[in-house]
Amino acid sequence: xxxxxxxxxxxxxxxxxxxxxxxxxxxxxxxxxxxxxxxxxxxxxxxxxxxxxxxxxxxxxxxxxxxxxxxxxxxxxxxxxxxxxxxxxxxxxxxxxxxxxxxxxxxxxxxxxxxxxxxxxxxxxxxxxxxxxxxxxxxxxxxxxxxxxxxxxxxxxxxxxxxxxxxxxxxxxxxxxxxxxxxxxxxxxxxxxxxxxxxxxxxxxxxxxxxxxxxxxxxxxxxxxxxxxxxxxxxxxxxxxxxxxxxxxxxxxxxxxxxxxxxxxxxxxxxxxxxxxxxxxxxxxxxxxx
Amino acid sequence: xxxxxxxxxxxxxxxxxxxxxxxxxxxxxxxxxxxxxxxxxxxxxxxxxxxxxxxxxxxxxxxxxxxxxxxxxxxxxxxxxxxxxxxxxxxxxxxxxxxxxxxxxxxxxxxxxxxxxxxxxxxxxxxxxxxxxxxxxxxxxxxxxxxxxxxxxxxxxxxxxxxxxxxxxxxxxxxxxxxxxxxxxxxxxxxxxxxxxxxxxxxxxxxxxxxxxxxxxxxxxxxxxxxxxxxxxxxxxxxxxxxxxxxxxxxxxxxxxxxxxxxxxxxxxxxxxxxxxxxxxxxxxxxxxxxxxxxxxxxxxxxxxxxxxxxxxxxxxxxxxxxxxxxxxxxxxxxxxxxxxxxxxxxxxxxxxxxxxxxxxxxxxxxxxxxxx
Ligand SMILES: Nc1ncnc2c1ncn2[C@@H]1O[C@H](COP(=O)(O)OP(=O)(O)OP(=O)(O)O)[C@@H](O)[C@H]1O
Ligand SMILES: [Mg+2]
Numbered sequence: 001x002x003x004x005x006x007x008x009x010x011x012x013x014x015x016x017x018x019x020x021x022x023x024x025x026x027x028x029x030x031x032x033x034x035x036x037x038x039x040x041x042x043x044x045x046x047x048x049x050x051x052x053x054x055x056x057x058x059x060x061x062x063x064x065x066x067x068x069x070x071x072x073x074x075x076x077x078x079x080x081x082x083x084x085x086x087x088x089x090x091x092x093x094x095x096x097x098x099x100x101x102x103x104x105x106x107x108x109x110x111x112x113x114x115x116x117x118x119x120x121x122x123x124x125x126x127x128x129x130x131x132x133x134x135x136x137x138x139x140x141x142x143x144x145x146x147x148x149x150x151x152x153x154x155x156x157x158x159x160x161x162x163x164x165x166x167x168x169x170x171x172x173x174x175x176x177x178x179x180x181x182x183x184x185x186x187x188x189x190x191x192x193x194x195x196x197x198x199x200x201x202x203x204x205x206x207x208x209x210x211x212x213x214x215x216x217x218x219x220x221x222x223x224x225x226x227x228x229x230x231x232x233x234x235x236x237x238x239x240x241x242x243x244x245x246x247x248x249x250x251x252x253x254x255x256x257x258x259x260x261x262x263x264x265x266x267x268x269x270x271x272x273x274x275x276x277x278x279x280x281x282x283x284x285x286x287x288x289x290x
Numbered sequence: 291x292x293x294x295x296x297x298x299x300x301x302x303x304x305x306x307x308x309x310x311x312x313x314x315x316x317x318x319x320x321x322x323x324x325x326x327x328x329x330x331x332x333x334x335x336x337x338x339x340x341x342x343x344x345x346x347x348x349x350x351x352x353x354x355x356x357x358x359x360x361x362x363x364x365x366x367x368x369x370x371x372x373x374x375x376x377x378x379x380x381x382x383x384x385x386x387x388x389x390x391x392x393x394x395x396x397x398x399x400x401x402x403x404x405x406x407x408x409x410x411x412x413x414x415x416x417x418x419x420x421x422x423x424x425x426x427x428x429x430x431x432x433x434x435x436x437x438x439x440x441x442x443x444x445x446x447x448x449x450x451x452x453x454x455x456x457x458x459x460x461x462x463x464x465x466x467x468x469x470x471x472x473x474x475x476x477x478x479x480x481x482x483x484x485x486x487x488x489x490x491x492x493x494x495x496x497x498x499x500x501x502x503x504x505x506x507x508x509x510x511x512x513x514x515x516x517x518x519x520x521x522x523x524x525x526x527x528x529x530x531x532x533x534x535x536x537x538x539x540x541x542x543x544x545x546x547x548x549x550x551x552x553x554x555x556x557x558x559x560x561x562x563x564x565x566x567x568x569x570x571x572x573x574x575x576x577x578x579x580x581x582x583x584x585x586x587x588x589x590x591x592x593x594x595x596x597x598x599x600x601x602x603x604x605x606x607x608x609x610x611x612x613x614x615x616x617x618x619x620x621x622x623x624x625x626x627x628x629x630x631x632x633x634x635x636x637x638x639x640x641x642x643x644x645x646x647x648x649x650x651x652x653x654x655x656x657x658x659x660x661x662x663x
Contacts (some may be wrong), residue, residue: 177377180344185391185438186365199381 033270040064040263047255063260070257076230078238085217085235088153089268092216093209095158100208104167105197109179125161134225141226148229153222157215163208170204171197206276213272218265239265291478292355292368292445294318294341299350301336301502310336312502314350321476323469325493327483329525333502334482335450341480342448343367354445365394370439371448375455376431378423378438385419388438402441409437412471429460436468440475447479453488465491486526490514498522520658523578523651529614532579532624535655538564538572547577547647551620552599557648563662564652571654575661578651581627585644586615588633594644603639617643 008016034054039047041059068078106112107119137156146152174197182192198205223237239261242254295318301311311333318324326334339345341352343364352359359367370391378387385406392402410416413433423431432452439447452468453461469492472479483489489496490510498505498513498521506518517523523531536549538556545556545564556564564572585591591598601617601624613631617624626643635641652661 175375175377177373177375178379180342180364181371181373181377181438182379182390183344184342184364184369184371185442186394187390191394196379196381 033266036263036266039259042256042259044256047259063256067257067260067264076233080231081233081235081238084150084153084232087150088222088234089213089216091150092154092157093212095154096160096163096212097205097208099158100160100163100167101198101201101205103164104171104201105193107164108168108171109174109176109197122161122164125159126165130221134221138225147226148232150232152226153232153234156222157212157219160208160212163212166208167201167204170201174200210272210276214269217268235261236265291320291476293320293353294446294478294480295351295353296337296341297351297353299337299340299352300348301333301340301345302348308502309348310502311340314502314504316497316504316507318478318480320478323472323479323481323492323494325481325483325489325496326499327486327489327493327496327525328499328505330484332499334484334499336502337499338371338448338450338480338482341446342369342371368445369448370442370444370446372432372435372439372450372452374451376423376435378431378434380423382422383419384415384421384423384426384434387423387434388441391438391442405441405443406437409440412440413437413467428456429464432456432464436471440471443477445478447477447481449479450482451484452481454483454485468492486528490526496526498525500525516660516662517578517651518660518663520576520578520653520660523653523660527580529581529625529627531651532581532584532622533653534577534579534619534622534624536575536577538575538652547575547650547652549620551622552645554597554599554645554647556650559648560650560652560662567661571656571661574655576653576655577645578653579624579645580649581614581625582629583646583649584617584624584626585646586617586626586628586635586641587631588642591642591644594646597644597647598642599645601641601643603635603637603641606635606637615641617641 011019031054038054038056040063041056041061043058043060043062046053046057070078107115107122141147141152141155144155146155178196179192182196187195218236219234220237220240223233227233239258242258242261294316296314296316299311299314300309302309314337316324326337328334336345340347341354343359343362347360354367354369378384379390382390388406388409389402392405397405406419407416410419413436415430415433415437418426418430418434423434426434432455435452439449453464456464465488472492481488481492489498490513493510495507496510496513497507500521506513506522508516513522513526517526517531520533524533534549536547536552539546539548545561547554547556585594586601599619601619603615604618604623605616607614607616611630613628613635615626615628615635617626624643653659654661
């Protein structure tokens with residue numbers, strides 16, 4: 001306690017005001033997270049309280065029970081959706097990192113014909129929202145005949161201009177001298193890429209991993225448009241059907257299940273963020289990139 | 291160890307109209323410390339990069355020893371390079387940084403350790419071998435970069451302004467160390483700098499470049515005392531050589547340098563050169579005189595009584611032992627260097643100075659070339 005007071009004493013007034021306002025802001029931003037956690041454990045009676053409450057009074061696992069029970073009665077078990085989601089996320093993240101790293105390295109550090117054209121196309125594709133390319137994507141996927149396969153989930157995400165662009169910006173900052181020094185030292189292209197560029201680009205890799213995981217984990221487009229087979233659909237799609245009447249869910253009874261599922265959807269995001277954030281800071285500090 | 295030979299080498303960059311290096315012709319002997327010097331953008335780095343293999347040669351041939359290396363990849367040229375901003379691998383320790391080149395060449399482990407330790411001892415970085423580059427000071431980083439080159443024991447060292455990121459004191463110190471190092475290792479070195487002090491102190495020979503063209507190749511003392519043209523004369527030496535415009539005139543078998551302000555007899559040793567010239571060219575001549583040859587100490591001025599001229603002191607600059615006087619000779623500004631000034635000089639004061647014509651250089655004003663060749 002004494003140490004904290006000492007810290008405060010060292011600060012100027014403006015710093016204290018800044019600190020307090022930042023703390024208030026953080027507390028405010030924490031509210032939704034608090035709500036998600038509490039909501040999932042609320043018994044049915046509490047879910048519809050008016051005015052709504054943040055803190056659960058009588059926590060129960062009933063919602064999670066319902067979630068698992070309801071779907072086991074249905075055609076496809078809940079775990080199948082979870083499994084699908086995990087497969088798709090893991091494969092997509094690796095594929096995106098692999099392709100964007102290779103593309104960005106070549107675009108940043110190598111000379112070749114049509115480089116500016118390629119870069120221009122990538123910049124152009126940055127401007128399209130996923131919704132606008134839904135139909136072309138559908139056409140391509142059915143033309144490739146990969147409806148109802150995991151590949152159909154993954155492919156639309158692999159072509160990620162955002163990832164390539166971010167990665168290129170990052171690799172641009174790696175000094176050319178460093179790569180040239182390695183060349184003179186006798187390193188092969190592969191070695192330069194794996195031992196030099198990859199570790200230096202790690203913060204960008206982490207950032208792209210976070211962005212991709214969040215996008216893919218929450219995506220319903222592929223399940224809605226490209227997957228007709230119920231066994232190939234993913235968790236977010238399933239959850240979106242729970243609480244909406246139109247797709248055979250139950251608007252009232254589904255609320256508890258939706259709350260539990262909401263928490264399940266949110267947890268990976270939280271865990272990954274906490275994990276990578278720390279790693280990212282570390283690599284930033286130790287990379288010593290000039 | 292090896293000699294290096296450039297034969298009519300050109301470099302054309304796609305984005306540039308003019309070649310960045312033109313007809314570069316140079317023989318570097320084994321064990322030489324050759325300094326490439328010139329103003330920014332004159333093509334020093336480009337030349338070095340062509341030798342290292344990081345940049346393609348557009349035209350001409352480069353040899354290391356007797357081997358034609360235009361199409362040899364950098365790693366097979368038996369060279370080591372030191373970069374301006376060190377280019378140390380940030381994710382490797384100092385030891386690994388120095389060892390990598392040997393490891394990739396499949397040198398035995400104990401041999402690597404031996405060479406790294408020895409280089410570290412020479413460069414006094416033994417205590418830092420386990421550190422990461424980000425934990426080192428600028429001077430230490432530069433020594434690691436040097437160490438990385440030394441352990442390779444290459445045929446040629448290439449260095450591109452390796453000292454320019456260091457502060458003045460450290461630069462002087464590292465400069466001395468480099469000279470010492472070259473004294474023991476005797477490895478052929480090509481050293482790029484835009485700093486004429488480094489060029490004069492370090493090089494066994496200097497190559498002065500401008501706009502991609504070699505202006506002069508010679509020993510430092512010769513470049514200083516006998517520059518080829520006005521560019522070299524003005525670039526090498528600090529403060530720069532004084533230039534005074536005028537003409538050479540002849541009367542009763544004697545030659546004089548003459549302008550509105552002065553008429554100075556030219557010593558006989560110059561006559562053969564002057565007689566060789568077309569008399570028309572004698573009408574526009576530039577006299578070049580180093581600051582130490584503009585004598586301002588009253589006691590000494592009288593030793594050169596026939597070359598006296600009146601001047602006005604504009605600024606006085608004290609630089610430790612040396613004092614620089616910025617003088618006005620009519621239109622022209624002239625700098626005079628006084629070693630250990632024993633008298634007082636005040637700005638705005640009138641002064642009689644002597645121009646030491648026996649040390650003068652004469653240049654053709656239109657071509658800029660020295661006529662004393
Ligand atoms: N990669 C490149 N593409 C196009 N032009 C280049 C390239 N590198 C250098 N040049 C041009 O070549 C000329 C010589 O450049 P260089 O880098 O060799 O100069 P330098 O003598 O090393 O100068 P400095 O002292 O500033 O380092 C310059 O006019 C520059 O604009
Ligand atoms: Mg340069």
